[in-house]
Amino acid sequence: MQTLSYLRAFDIYTKGGRAYLIYSFPREKEYFFRLKESTDFFSFIDTKGRLSISSFFRSAENPDTIKELSLSRISNEKSFLTYTKEDSHLRTHLYSALSSDGKKWKKTDAIPGIHSFGTIAPWYLFEKQYILYFGDSAIRIATSTDLKEWHIIPGSILKPRKGYFDQSTLRVARVLNVGDYIALFYFAKNKHKKLCLGVVLLDKQAPGRVVWRSESALWEQPDHWVTNKIHILGIVQTDENFVAYFKHGRGEIFAHTLRYDREVEFPYTKKKTQAKKEKKSPEKKKEDSPLVLKRFYDNPIIEPKRENHWEALATFNSAALCLDNKVHLIYRAQDHGGISVFGYASSTDGVHIEERSDTPVYFPHEVFETSKGKSTLHPYPVPSGGGWGGCEDPRLTQIDDTIYMIYIAFNGSQPPGVALTSIKVDDFLNKIWKWQTPRLISRPGQIQKNWVIFPEKINGKFAVLHSITPQVSIDYLDSLNPDDVLIDSYHTHQQYANKERWDNIVRGVGAPPLKTEYGWLILYHAMDFRDPNRYKVGAMLLDIDDPTRIIARCTEPILEPDEKYENEGLKNGVVYVCGAVIKDGTLFVYYGGADMFVAVASTPLQTFLEELLSSGKASFQNKK
Incomplete structure (x- = not known):
C-alpha cells in the first residue's frame, strides 16, 4: 500500500x-x-x-x-x-x-x-x-x-x-x-x-x-x-x-x-454440508396422548432479568423440590460473560412464580468451578453447556433433614465434572444459604454430566445414578459426605435397540428419580439421528428394589422443542429437564428452553404411569 x-x-x-x-x-x-x-x-x-x-x-x-x-x-x-x-x-x-x-x-x-x-x-x-x-x-x-x-x-x-x-x-x-x-x-x-x-x-x-x-x-x-x-x-x-x-x-x-x-x-x-435424509422422520405424536406433557399456557415462568447482571443473559435448567406443599426451584443463571450461578424461586401452585431471589443463592468459589488460578493457562477448547465456567444444571434431592445438590462444575480450563454439596432443610426453607463445601465426586479430567441421587436409601445405601448408557449404572454408598465420594462412570451416546426408535441417541438422566407405586420414574434426554440437534425428553420406570432393571420405557417423546421459547435462545431446539415434582396428584416437570428460559409442563400422574406401563416391555435392559 x-x-x-x-x-x-x-x-x-x-x-x-x-x-x-x-x-x-x-x-x-x-x-x-x-x-x-x-x-x-x-x-x-x-x-x-x-x-x-x-x-x-x-x-x-x-x-x-x-x-x-x-x-x-x-x-x-x-x-x-x-x-x-x-x-x-x-x-x-x-x-x-x-x-x-x-x-x-x-x-x-x-x-x-x-x-x-x-x-x-x-x-x-x-x-x-x-x-x-x-x-x-x-x-x-x-x-x-x-x-x-x-x-x-x-x-x-x-x-x-x-x-x-x-x-x-x-x-x-x-x-x-x-x-x-x-x-x-x-x-x-x-x-x-x-x-x-x-x-x-x-x-x-x-x-x-x-x-x-x-x-x-x-x-x-x-x-x-x-x-x-x-x-x-x-x-x-x-x-x-x-x-x-x-x-x-x-x-x-x-x-x-x-x-x-x-x-x-x-x-x-467452513462450508456447511447438507446432511442427506436417511429415512423419513418419525410421525409426530398425538397432542392428546396421556404421555405427552402439557405446557403451562404462560411459559416461560422464569426469564432473564437485565437489571440483575448475574442473570441478565440466561435463566434455565432448574432443579425442583416440593417442601411443605410448595415448589422450590434452584435455577441456573448466566451473566454476559457466560459464568453460571444459581438463583432461587418458589411457587405454591407449581406454575406461578411468587418469589425470586435478587442475588445468587449459590456461586462458584472452588478451583474446579472458577477461572481463578493457574488452570486458566490452558483454556478448555469448548464451553460446557453453553457457558464458560461456574455452576451448571443443579439437581436437588432431600433425604431426611438434608438437601443434597449435585451439579456440573466447570472452571473453563478442565473438562466439566460433577460436584456435590448439601444444606440443611431448615436453612433452605429459611433462605439461610449455608451450603457445605462442595467437592468433585467424578474423576478429574473426565467429562461427566447428568448424575442424580435417589431420594431414599436402597438396601441401606445411598444410591447415585450416573449413567443409563450402555446400561443403568448406580453406585451404592455408605455416605454422601463429598470428601468420601469418588465415582468412576462410563457412558456412551450410542444407539440402543434400533435406529427406528425416537431415542436412538440417549444423552443422560434429567431430574432425580421420583418414587411411585409402579417403580422409580426417570426422565431422560435423548435425540434422534433422523431429527438431529433437537433435545427431547423421555420417561422410563425402574424397579423399586433393583433400579438397574428397566420395567418400561416410553415409545415416543413426552416433550419436544416445538415452542418459540424452546427454539430461540442460546441453544435452539432444546428442552432440558433438571427438576420434577409430584404435587396433588400431578407430575410437574421443570425444564430449560433453548438454554435461556425456565418453563414447566405437567400431566396427571396416574394416567401417565398407566400409559407408560402399557407402552410395552423396555427394549434396552441392563446388560449382565
Missing part, C-alpha cells in the same frame, strides 16, 4: 465492495474530511467532494483533539460515529454522533463511565438494543436502545490470558458483522511488550458470549515500530480475507492481510 504521510488518516470502512479512507490535510485553514477510494483494498485514489462529517467537526469539534475514530453503518440510512478525546487532565472520553441521512450529524455528550475507545457492532440489533464494545484493560459491553443513553453491563466479556499473546491489557480495535457472528478485533501486548492483534467471535444470539478466540496473534508489531505511535485505522472484510490498516509514525499507512486458511480459521468460513 502506498505511503500517505502528507495526510492525516482517521478511519477505513467498506461500502459496495470498495474500501474508503477518511482523511484530512492537517494544514488546511478549514478542516474538511475527504475520501480516498480503493477497488483492490490497497491502492487508493481521491474521490470528489468532501465527507458529510466535515461540517459536523467544523461546528461541533476540533479535529486536532481527536485520537481515534470509527464510522459504523447501522442501516441503509443511519450511520454512527464514535471517537475519543482527552480532557485537560489527559483522561480519555468516548464521544459519539448520529446521522439519520448521512448528511446531518448530531453529537452526544461523552458516554459516562467509558474512558477508552469503543465502537458498535454494525448492522446489528440484539433484542432492539445496539451493542457497544469498549475497554482499556478488559473488553466490556454497553447497550442502548436510542444510541444516546447507554447502560454499561457489569463485568467483562474478554480478559487477558496468561501465557498467550494477549496476556496484558486488551483494547478494542474494530468490530465487524460476519455471517452468524460478531467479530471483535482487539489489541494486546505480549510478553515482549509488543503490540499484537487478536480476534474473538461472539454469538449474535448472546453478544457477550465468546464462541471462538484466536490462539495466536493475527499481527505483531514490527521491531522498528514505536508502540505509542501505532494506531488502527480499520479492518475490512474482502471476499477472501480480512485486511487490517495501521497508521504509524508521522502518518505512514500500512496494510496487513489476515488470511482465513493461515491465520484466521474462523468456524463460520
